[in-house]
Amino acid sequence: xxxxxxxxxxxxxxxxxxxxxxxxxxxxxxxxxxxxxxxxxxxxxxxxxxxxxxxxxxxxxxxxxxxxxxxxxxxxxxxxxxxxxxxxxxxxxxxxxxxxxxxxxxxxxxxxxxxxxxxxxxxxxxxxxxxxxxxxxxxxxxxxxxxxxxxxxxxxxxxxxxxxxxxxxxxxxxxxxxxxxxxxxxxxxxxxxxxxxxxxxxxxxxxxxxxxxxxxxxxxxxxxxxxxxxxxxxxxxxxxxxxxxxxxxxxxxxxxxxxxxxxxxxxxxxxxxxxxxxxxxxxxxxxxxxxxxxxxxxxxxxxxxxxxxxxxxxxxxxxxxxxxxxxxxxxxxxxxxxxxxxxxxxxxxxxxxxxxxxxxxxxxxxxxxxxxxxxxxxxxxxxxxxxxxxxxxxxxxxxxxxxxxxxxxxxxxxxxxxxxxxx
Numbered sequence: 001x002x003x004x005x006x007x008x009x010x011x012x013x014x015x016x017x018x019x020x021x022x023x024x025x026x027x028x029x030x031x032x033x034x035x036x037x038x039x040x041x042x043x044x045x046x047x048x049x050x051x052x053x054x055x056x057x058x059x060x061x062x063x064x065x066x067x068x069x070x071x072x073x074x075x076x077x078x079x080x081x082x083x084x085x086x087x088x089x090x091x092x093x094x095x096x097x098x099x100x101x102x103x104x105x106x107x108x109x110x111x112x113x114x115x116x117x118x119x120x121x122x123x124x125x126x127x128x129x130x131x132x133x134x135x136x137x138x139x140x141x142x143x144x145x146x147x148x149x150x151x152x153x154x155x156x157x158x159x160x161x162x163x164x165x166x167x168x169x170x171x172x173x174x175x176x177x178x179x180x181x182x183x184x185x186x187x188x189x190x191x192x193x194x195x196x197x198x199x200x201x202x203x204x205x206x207x208x209x210x211x212x213x214x215x216x217x218x219x220x221x222x223x224x225x226x227x228x229x230x231x232x233x234x235x236x237x238x239x240x241x242x243x244x245x246x247x248x249x250x251x252x253x254x255x256x257x258x259x260x261x262x263x264x265x266x267x268x269x270x271x272x273x274x275x276x277x278x279x280x281x282x283x284x285x286x287x288x289x290x291x292x293x294x295x296x297x298x299x300x301x302x303x304x305x306x307x308x309x310x311x312x313x314x315x316x317x318x319x320x321x322x323x324x325x326x327x328x329x330x331x332x333x334x335x336x337x338x339x340x341x342x343x344x345x346x347x348x349x350x351x352x353x354x355x356x357x358x359x360x361x362x363x364x365x366x367x368x369x370x371x372x373x374x375x376x377x378x379x380x381x382x383x384x385x386x387x388x389x390x391x392x393x394x395x396x397x398x399x400x401x402x403x404x405x406x407x408x409x410x411x412x413x414x415x416x417x418x419x420x421x422x423x
Contacts (some may be wrong), residue, residue, distance in 0.1 A: 022058070025065065026045040035072060035076075035215065040073070044069055060098050064109070066090040066115060067094065069087075070087035071087040071117060074087065075120075081143075087117055094110050097351055118144050121140045122144050122213075128161075134166075135161075135162070138158045138170060139158075155174055156174075158231075159178065162174060168244065186230075190204075192210070192220060193218060194218055195219060200220075230304070231265070231266020234254060234270060235273070238250035238251070238254050238270060242274065250274060251271070254267060266304070269286050273311075302324040302328065303322065305321040306321035310342065323335075323339070333391040344401070383406060
């Protein structure tokens, strides 16, 4: 009789425990339905205190409810980043538990919620980045990547945000991961214009885009080649090492990258840039000559060489390379734009000197000389700006600059004509 009593008492204890867990899960479900932040937090805490003794089925339900509760908190702007991350973790624990059980009761809902969480993480990261909260942006993008490691692009964006926030150690970790994955990001983007609003929209696949065009929902399909980001990754990785005073490691990183990607000109440009920073002009010219021999008709290459030279204040070389890029591709609007900017840079010093002059006869004479120089600067920049506007009519900043040049040169008719297009 005594042993039977013990078994009965044990069974009663287990039964009471099970009832407690079910009651807590019901309370949590009710709190989420009638959402009140305090009630939800209390119900979550109470359920977590007993879930360790629950069955796997009850644990699956708990993880599902916890994920829902945290996602709802995030939707209400309550510790958005933290709650999105924790809700994702809960949904992932749910999927692992159901896999163990061999059941899929919450599978579809959990997977949809995880997709929702990922999208919200990315959107929140974009907002953070726009508001200069780069560290928070990087953390959310990394969390989005962890939800689906196949979406390597988010790891790349996380690294970029870390760089923008000067979180260099974090950026290095992400770039090292990208290097180990041999990520390039190279591909094709698919676009078409919406019949409804006339705006160009992106499609995940060519088939999706082509189907929409066939249904006459979109028109004017076009493909855009997405260049490899591998050179940029190695370049940023190397530049961070340079920033940290580890130039030998930086150069080694470039050399390692070139071994596995010998035809990647962006890596060679990064190497050239490092030599330029180190004022090793002999090595710089050697690398540039090697690159040009491989791609003598690559307009982008010449454009990038122009950027590198311009950054080093080597304006003569920069102008030579931009001009060559235009020779290869006469519609290269960015090359025209950079040439115009280079020409207009001289105006800043002229204006500063003019503003510092007095009213003496000598100063007045110098003022007139500087005025003539300014006019020459505007005339030199004018044809390049007009080409930018011709080939990139949506560039309103270039248009505004061109309007200023027209005003300075008293070109009233051209000013009015351009102004009319902007109105």
